[in-house]
Amino acid sequence: MGICFSSEKKQHSNCNQTSPPVGHGSAACPTPDKSAINTPLASKNVKDLRQSPGYINVSIFTYDEMSLATKRFRPELILGEGGFGVVYKGVVDDTVRTGYKTTQVAIKELNREGYQGDREWLAEVNYLGQLSHPNLVKLIGYCCEDEHRLLVYEYMASGSLEKHLFRRVGCTLTWSRRMKIALDAAKGLAFLHGAERPIIYRDFKTSNILLDGDFNAKLSDFGLAKEGPMGDQTHVSTRVMGTYGYAAPEYVMTGHLTARSDVYGFGVVLLELLIGRRAMDKSRPSREHNLVEWARPLLNHNKKLLRIVDPRLEGQYSFKTAMKVAQLAYQCLSQNPKGRPLMSQVVDILETLQSSGNHELQSGDGAVTLYEAPKGTIVSPAKKRSQNRRDGERGGEAHRSNPGNGRSKSEPMNDFDRNNLSPNFVSHEK
Structure with a gap:
């Protein structure tokens, strides 16, 4: 919990x-x-x-x-x-x-x-x-x-997402099942946000996502939910309540609550699904205690991303799909609330990725094994030289990132643009 x-x-x-x-x-x-x-x-x-x-x-x-x-x-x-x-x-x-x-x-x-x-x-x-x-x-x-x-x-027969995602022994959640759970949870949030007066969930986390016997995901525990802003209101002012590691930074600092506060929480859970680590984990090295601060700067770097994806998922996902999921998490975790997508957009993106990802795996296009260059991808000579160079770089480090806010220079400051998720997105390392 x-x-x-x-x-x-x-x-x-x-x-x-x-x-x-x-x-x-x-x-x-x-x-x-x-x-x-x-x-x-x-x-x-x-x-x-x-x-x-x-x-x-x-x-x-x-x-x-x-x-x-x-x-x-x-x-x-x-x-x-x-x-x-x-x-x-x-x-x-x-x-x-x-x-x-x-x-x-x-x-x-x-x-x-x-x-x-x-x-x-x-x-x-x-x-x-x-x-x-x-x-x-x-x-x-x-x-x-x-x-x-x-x-x-x-009764939700399969229990919480938290129980399955972070179990130490036994079967783990597959890539396809994780993405289906993410889509289900996104649909639940989108429904709440789509009301005439939006409902802000305010405590989105893995322990509040329950799974039925077929692993369909449903949101539970709405004790902290709150009606959102109406008319000319930009936010709802409320006491700060939630769970460490999942609450949006602007909400923690100001008490200003919006639907995009939920989007941040969704981004944290999507990151947990992608990497297989808890949002807060004091058992890891100090710089890795906070998952978002540690992992977000690495999400739009191809080689670094493949090093931090949950190793239990090896061979189960398409390289292109993994990159798009990582970029979606990156956008949801923007320090600027307006840089985050709407949950309705998140649903559309995940639905597209689910269908395209299944097609790529069935056709054998883009399947990757961790720590190897993705198969079937076009790599420029300069990029290939960069990948082959032994630079001694550790997968968990982001030397060029700002650990204070987890935001890179490329982070958009305007409303989320779905065109950012083009199939050709590649963030080159400088």
Whole structure:
């Protein structure tokens, strides 16, 4: 799990406290209903929620029913534990509620002594109760009885992306599966950003991306989500909350939140998928603790990139596709928010790369083995001499980069231009 931070001391909310309309997405429906998030009717506090009839397709459970569904919260049914509380695997069936179709669920119980309280719990109910998209985890129901706060989600059989991406033993995620997960997650963010009033997720990270039995990815844990700017507003001012290593630098420094803050977080996750390292890893040498600061300057250098791509992916990817994914991550991680793409553009790019990458691998064009020149690529004589020269260069160093901000001279300062991702993109080393 990531380390969460906040610029303010966290206080527990009581039933009469108001909270900003923040939230989460839900459901698996083939055609997302955008109107569902145009005019949210969010409950302002728990008392208000208790007096409302609830949301369509969201069940209201009793605490006794939750106890039955988890066999009295048996420890062996624990799926995980985070800042919110403990998550249990459960089953809601006819023995829990008469006539209920047997459904595997994940039940998250709020830890009343934790740093998250009614505000985040209510946020998830408000948004998950209204949103429906294949790449947002579905909220099946909730329990708000006395001091008990529980959320009931669809069960995601394969767990989190974090668990699979950083596992030390066993099978690893293939290149194609990683790119499919990236595309799924991008679609979820694009849906949130595409609302009449954009919804900013604010805590995009590998542990919040869950995978079903077929490894389809869905966003979960919307407790920190926030409604974005409207009309002439350029940003939303809010306390700084999120996870170290994933939060956009301008948000951390100013508290100004925009949809492009999420794009930065997406860029971090895309970098983790590409390189196979955590956003923050104190077990590595000091200059490599922060993945973005270390890796971003290397992303548009062909030879350096191939040296840092996850070695477990050897032979699985096209050289051209890997370069384009690296450049997309580079743009998403721009220090200048306007230099980042929109999530709708990210979706388009990843869809194109997925189809072109599969074609290249099937045809044998551009497949590479790490530390070797890519096959089937046209290399100029000057470039070939440069590649053959033994310069003693280490793959993890960026001698010409500025470690302070991770930005190169070639970084665009204007709105993202999709033409930058032309098939012929090559960034030559000077």
